[in-house]
Amino acid sequence: MTAATDALAAAADAARLAPSVHNTQPWRWVVDGDRMELFAVPERQLTEQDPDGRLMVLSCGAALHHALVALAAAGWKASVTRDGGEPLAVIQAVGHEPADPHDMHRLQLLQVRRTDRRVVTDEPVAPEALEALAAAARRGGARLHVLNRDQVLQLAVMIEHSGEAQRHDAKMQAETAQWAGGSRPDGTGIPAVSLPAETPLTTVAERDFGVAGALAAGGGHDSAANYAILYGEGDERSDWLAAGEALGELWLVATGRGTAVLPLSSPVELDFTRVALRRMLGDVGWPYLVLRLGIADPEHAGPPHTPRLPASAVVSVLPGSGNGAV
Ligand SMILES: Cc1cc2nc3c(=O)[nH]c(=O)nc-3n(C[C@H](O)[C@H](O)[C@H](O)COP(=O)(O)O)c2cc1C
DSSP: OHHHHHHHHHHHHHGGGSOOGGGOOOEEEEEETTEEEEEEOGGGSOTTTOTTOHHHHHHHHHHHHHHHHHHHHTTEEEEEEEOSSSSSEEEEEEEEOOOOHHHHHHHHHHHHOOOOOSOOOSOOOOHHHHHHHHHHHHHHTOEEEEOOHHHHHHHHHHHHHHHHHHHTOHHHHHHHHHHBSSOOSTTOSBOGGGSBSSOOBOSSOOOOOSSOOOBOOOSSBOTTOEEEEEEESOOSHHHHHHHHHHHHHHHHHHHHTTEEEEEEOHHHHSHHHHHHHHHHTTTSSEEEEEEEEEEOOSSSOOOOOOOOOOHHHHEEEOTTSSSOOO
16 A cells, blocks of 8 residues: 555645644654554643643644645545544545546645735625635534624623733743744744734734734734634534634635635633633534634735644654655
């Protein structure tokens, strides 16, 4: 099964492009013949901001989504077993046929996807685009609740509170400083060039990473932005994994439609704001992530891609699998 091993290793390689909280890339793949296991990496968990591992597992779910898109783009059929434990998921390559151009285009969209923290333009996201994003979230295994005007104002207050609480927590501040701006080991974290040089004018504050950014965020106010909660029926590791797959699928569709996505996770990181978000969902769903959705300025280039760890740091191919180390 050398061809399957190669395809799985290539999919794990492509999955490095997935978004992750603070670009921690908290995943690891083990390829063994025609199957591949996905593990979370607690060494890259944010122990202060994400003590339960919710955002770590969610990030792994986004990587799982990306790996499956890459496999499909190469013409591989796969079966997936998802679990709340370790491994989080097992992908089995089950057959190959000529690649479908639509699947190849989906992989291309992941290759251009990025987090854009610039102020969005005055052009609203079309209602049918919001519906397409909600459908994408459902396909991935979660739900999207787009906030109404009153709820956006409530969210603004909530994020003000979560941001304030985090700014006054020295351990959280130190943890953020490890991953944002400045310099750190190659291939990790959020470089200054991806962070706004000046505080953008927004209804709901962006995350304050506490470091000087270098990204021209653009003038204006993001009053045309939509805010939404990605949520689901449970609050277990298997639900967080599904939420990550949903995020990957939603962001892929958004990229194809020119819609910028900015995750805002601070209200999910603190118990009191997570409870308030849950109340906004009428106590019937569990919030995983807040998303800002908007149309980015097409005339100016967005931020460059953030760095990634090398494949050798996140992908292992077991000896005897047929193609040696990645
Ligand atoms: C679970 C999760 C939470 C995130 N939370 C935030 C956030 O609160 N604020 C922010 O500016 N970006 C947030 N991001 C975006 C990441 O910082 C971004 O995905 C990462 O730096 C990689 O960059 P890229 O998306 O451009 O590839 C989050 C991403 C994920 C997957």
